[in-house]
Amino acid sequence: MNRYLKILMVLVITPLFLSTYAFGLSEAFKDNIYNPGKLKPIDSILKVKVGEKATDFTLPSVSGEKISLNQFKGKKNVVISFVPAAWTPLCSDQWPGYNIVKEIFDQHNAILIGITVDNIPTLYAWTNQMGKLWFPVLSDFWPHGKVAKMFGVLRTDGVSERALFIIDKEGILRYAHVSDINKRPNLQDIVEGLEKLSSQ
Amino acid sequence: MKKVFILSGLLVYLLLSGYLVIAATKPPGVGGVLPEIILSVPEKPEHQKYLGLAGEGRFTIPKIKAKVVLIEIFSMYCPHCQGNASIVNEFYRKIENDRNLKEKIKLIGIGTGNSSYEIDVFRKKYNIEFPLFPDGDYSIHKMVGEVRTPYFIGVKIGKGGAHSIFFSKLGGIENPDKFISLILQLSGL
DSSP states (O other): OOHHHHHHHHHHHGGGGOOOOOOOOBGGGTTOOOOOOSOOSOOSOOOOOTTSBOOOOEEEBTTSOEEEGGGGTTTOEEEEEEOSOTTSHHHHTTHHHHTTOHHHHHHTTEEEEEEESSOHHHHHHHHHTTOOOSSOEEEOTTTTTHHHHHHTOBOTTSOBOEEEEEEOTTSBEEEEEEEOTTSOOOHHHHHHHHHHHHHO | OHHHHHHHHHHHHHHHHTSOOOOOSSOOOTTSOOOOOEEEOOSSHHHHHHHTOOSSSEEEGGGSSSSEEEEEEEOTTOHHHHHHHHHHHHHHHHHHTOTTTTTTEEEEEEEETOOHHHHHHHHHHHTOOSOEEEETTSHHHHHTTOOOBSEEEEEEEOGGGOEEEEEEEESOOSOHHHHHHHHHHHHTO
């Protein structure tokens, strides 16, 4: 191969392997955040398909009640936000952003559900640092990661992916996105997903 | 020799292409200067006027027409930044309503890890009038030592781009009046 072509390939390809792990962290969490470092971007295989009917599930919430997907059927569109783990950097700075945009969800007649595989006491302590959340936070702790597994977003180390799903009022999955676990999805992704739903 | 040439070229390419950012290990300290933070001139005419900038393109913070620039490193995802937004607004309005301070002190926000869309959501949610800038790839956040948010940096601007940091602190504003007094005292305005 031409030597200059090789150099050109190095210049183009090398940056692709240099993506850095970056996160901001709110003072709200003080020094209580554990940093797991950069992780394998995606470590599971999605088991659900857009256009298919979403399988119902029921999980306990931090507020004490049990929440089922089917309870919103015919009433609300549902956005599910899986985040990998409590008390970790990016996850701690994701839901607080959703907490200030309830109006956007309301405009699209949607409810947000946050899910992690942590247990209730852990989620209680963690979400208390975020202020009062307007959306339910569910624990997929036991049987461990059952719902995450059902969606195909349970990683091999037992935490979930950073993933978003939008299920319409009829219970049909309309949007599925598994992010690189090291990166927070842009809020615009959810908004565009909801806008598509409204235009259908 | 050829290898050195190629590696040097690669390094320059990566720096110029923005893939490599020189990350600071600690926040900018008092008495020091700002890292080379390059921002896009805001689109809104009122923000251009506020900062004394015009047209399109990019600028560095010492180019802002002011004697003191306060930089808030924030994130729309940060609960403390959300909780402090109304007090920061109050601080901004008190300065804008003071004939003596209005032209001397300017306030900007840099949204760490926030896209343009996200800072716009934050701006609308809290009716923020001062200019906010996105830092979607955390490049500025790395330059300022990956500080927690909110974080305030105060810079005294001199002639010809000369400047020095007089304030660098983690945490929000507790009392706008006391904060103005502190800024005046520390900057020597």
